Amino acid sequence: MNKINFYLLEYAYSYILxxxxxxxxxxxxxxxxxxxxxxxxxxxxxxxxELKERIANQSDIIIQxxxxxxxxxxxxxxxDKLLEIEGVTAGKLxxxxxxxxxxxxxxxxxxxxxxxxMQDDPVVAKLLxxxxxxxxxxxxxxxxxxxxNQAYYKEYFNFIKPDGSLHKVSIxxxxxxxxxxELKNLIIMSKDTLREIFGYxxxxxxxxxxxxxxxxELEFISSKIRLLLPNAKVTSKDDLLLEYEKLFDYDxxxxxxxxxxxxxxxxxxxxxxxxxxxxEEKREIGILKAIGWCVExxxxxxxxxxxxxxxxxxxxxxxxxxxxxxxxxxxxxxxIFTHENMLEIHxxxxxxxxxxxxxxxxxxxxxxxxxxxxxxxxxxxxTLDADEVMR
Amino acid sequence: xxxxxxxxxxxxxxxxxxxxxxxxxxxxxxxxLKGVSGSGKSxxxxxxxxxxxxxxxxxxxxxxxxxxxxxxxxxxxRRDNIGIVFQKYNLIPELSVEENVLLPLFPLNLPRExxxxxxxxxxxxxxxxxxxxxxxxxxxxxxxxxxxxxxANINDPKIILADEPTANLDEKLSCEFIEILRELKSKNRTIxxxxxxxxxxxxxxxxxxxxxxxxxxx
Ligand SMILES: Nc1ncnc2c1ncn2[C@@H]1O[C@H](COP(=O)(O)OP(=O)(O)OP(=O)(O)O)[C@@H](O)[C@H]1O
Ligand SMILES: [Mg+2]
Numbered sequence: 001m002n003k004i005n006f007y008l009l010e011y012a013y014s015y016i017l018x019x020x021x022x023x024x025x026x027x028x029x030x031x032x033x034x035x036x037x038x039x040x041x042x043x044x045x046x047x048x049x050e051l052k053e054r055i056a057n058q059s060d061i062i063i064q065x066x067x068x069x070x071x072x073x074x075x076x077x078x079x080d081k082l083l084e085i086e087g088v089t090a091g092k093l094x095x096x097x098x099x100x101x102x103x104x105x106x107x108x109x110x111x112x113x114x115x116x117x118m119q120d121d122p123v124v125a126k127l128l129x130x131x132x133x134x135x136x137x138x139x140x141x142x143x144x145x146x147x148x149n150q151a152y153y154k155e156y157f158n159f160i161k162p163d164g165s166l167h168k169v170s171i172x173x174x175x176x177x178x179x180x181x182e183l184k185n186l187i188i189m190s191k192d193t194l195r196e197i198f199g200y201x202x203x204x205x206x207x208x209x210x211x212x213x214x215x216x217e218l219e220f221i222s223s224k225i226r227l228l229l230p231n232a233k234v235t236s237k238d239d240l241l242l243e244y245e246k247l248f249d250y251d252x253x254x255x256x257x258x259x260x261x262x263x264x265x266x267x268x269x270x271x272x273x274x275x276x277x278x279x280e281e282k283r284e285i286g287i288l289k290a291i292g293w294c295v296e297x298x299x300x301x302x303x304x305x306x307x308x309x310x311x312x313x314x315x316x317x318x319x320x321x322x323x324x325x326x327x328x329x330x331x332x333x334x335x336i337f338t339h340e341n342m343l344e345i346h347x348x349x350x351x352x353x354x355x356x357x358x359x360x361x362x363x364x365x366x367x368x369x370x371x372x373x374x375x376x377x378x379x380x381x382x383t384l385d386a387d388e389v390m391r
Numbered sequence: 392x393x394x395x396x397x398x399x400x401x402x403x404x405x406x407x408x409x410x411x412x413x414x415x416x417x418x419x420x421x422x423x424l425k426g427v428s429g430s431g432k433s434x435x436x437x438x439x440x441x442x443x444x445x446x447x448x449x450x451x452x453x454x455x456x457x458x459x460x461x462x463x464x465x466x467x468x469r470r471d472n473i474g475i476v477f478q479k480y481n482l483i484p485e486l487s488v489e490e491n492v493l494l495p496l497f498p499l500n501l502p503r504e505x506x507x508x509x510x511x512x513x514x515x516x517x518x519x520x521x522x523x524x525x526x527x528x529x530x531x532x533x534x535x536x537x538x539x540x541x542x543a544n545i546n547d548p549k550i551i552l553a554d555e556p557t558a559n560l561d562e563k564l565s566c567e568f569i570e571i572l573r574e575l576k577s578k579n580r581t582i583x584x585x586x587x588x589x590x591x592x593x594x595x596x597x598x599x600x601x602x603x604x605x606x607x608x609x
Binding site: 003005006007008011014017018283284287288289290291292293294295296297300301383385386387389390391 | 485486
C-alpha cells in the first residue's frame, strides 16, 4: 500500500462519477460543514489577532469615573493622586467618547487632542503634524464626512450639548483611515471644544490613561487604584485581553443552528453509509472479488474513493471560507458575532491570519470520519462470500 | 485437475444446494453441467472458483485445497487460475471495454504499456478490439459477452467457468460462442459450462455431460 496504485485511483474516481447524484449531495454537505467551521475559525483568529494588536496600542490602565452606576466626568485632581502611586510612570486626562447622530443612526467617535501632548496613535499624530486645529475646527474621517454630507452638513456640524443647545464646529479637513477600519468614525478636535460639547468643566475629562513601567505589575497597580477610588472603573490591558477572549464563546444562535444542521446532515450521511451498501454496490464488490480482487484491494480502492471525495470537499470548503472571509470580508456575518460589547466584524480589517491548529481540528473532525464510514460497510460486504454474483 | 470430494453445500438451515457430490475433471476437458433451474449448477462453479466454501467435503484444484484458502490466497488463486463468464456478464457498464477487461489486473499495478499489450491481445483474440474505447453500456449483448470472455482470459487462466453463457444470446451468437469454446479447448483450457441449453449436449468436443437434480448427480 505504500505506492499509489493509479489504476485503483482511476477506478475510484470513475466510481465517484458513476454515483454522481449521491456524491454531489455528500460533497455539498461536507463542503458546507467545513466552510462553516472554517469561516468561524478564520474570523475569530483574525479578530483575535487584530484585537491584540489594538490593545497593544492602548494605554496600560484606563480609569473612568462612575456616579450612581453611570459613567461620569473625571476630575484632573484624581490624576495627581494616581501619579503618586509607585510604578506609574505617566498619565494624562483624556477627553473622548461616543456621539450618537440620530438622523443617520451613526455613532461618531470623538477624540479630544492637545497640541502639546504626545499622541499614542500614529494616525492621529500624523494628522496633528499636518493640521493646526483652532477651537472651532475639527478633522473628520472620510466616512464621517460622507454621513454628514448626507445630512446636508458640508462645512460644519452642529453638535447637541447635554443642555439641548447647539455647538457649531467647522470641518477643517477630512482624512483617510486606510487599513485602520476601527477609526472609520473618528472625529478629532481640541480637548476644550470637546469638553464644551460633552458639558465638562475645564478640569474634567472622560477618563485617565496611565502608563506603567513594569507590565507585570498591571494587576497589582489596578487593585491599588480600585482601593483608592471605590467609584471608578479600572481597566488594565490584561482585563481587555480577557474580555476579548470571552467574546469568542460562540454563544450565537444563528451560527449554532447552522452548524447543528450541517453536522446533523453529515451524520445522516455517515449513518446511511454505515447502514450498508445498495444491492448494486454490493454486486460490484462481488464482481471485483470474483475476478480476483482480495478484500484488501477492494478496501484500497474504497480508501482512494473516500479520500478523493473528502479531500476535495475539505479543500473546497476551506477555499470557500477563505475567499468569503478574507477576500469578501465576511458579508452578512456582522450580526452573528455582535455581542453586547458591539464587536462588529465590519469594524475589522479581517487580514489573513490563520491558526493551523483549528484547521487541523476541522480536518480531524471530518476527513477520517468520512473515510472510516466508507471503509467499514465495504469491508463488511467484501468479507462475505461473493457467490451472489453467480446468481 | 479439479476434484470435488463428498461436497455438500447447505444455505441457511436446510436449503441443500448440493448433497454429497464427488467429481473429477482432467486438464483440458470440456465439461457440461446440466440440470433444471435450482439443481445446483452455479453452486458447483462457485465452489470451484473459491467464491464460497462447501459446508462439507473438499474442493481441490491442482492439488490445492481451495475450500480451505483464506481470502487473500483465494483471490490470487482466482486471478491467476480461473476465468469466469457470468450469465449476466457482470461487466461495469460505465467503464470502457478496455478498462473492464483489465479490471482483474488493477490491484497488481503493472506498467501501463504491459497493461495495454495484455488488453490488446485478448480483445483481438475475441474480435472486440475495434470497440476497445467504447463504454460497455453502449455495446450489444453479443459484444458484451465477448468483453466478458476477454476479461475471463486476461490472465491466461487454466480453468474457464461459464454460467449459462448462451442464456441471453440468439442462435447465431450462441454458435459463435461455441466456436470460441472450441478454440479455448484447443488451447488445452479446462472448461466447465453450466447450462440447460440443448445446443451443448450434442457437441462433438464436449468430453462429459453431468446431470444434476436437486443437488445430486444423476
Ligand atoms: N445464497 C443463497 N442463499 C440461499 N439459497 C441459495 C443461495 N444460493 C443458492 N441457493 C439455492 O441453492 C439451490 C441451487 O442454486 P444454484 O444457483 O446452484 O442453481 P442453478 O442450477 O444454478 O439454477 P439456475 O439454472 O436457475 O441458475 C437453489 O435452490 C437456490 O435457491
Ligand atoms: Mg445458476
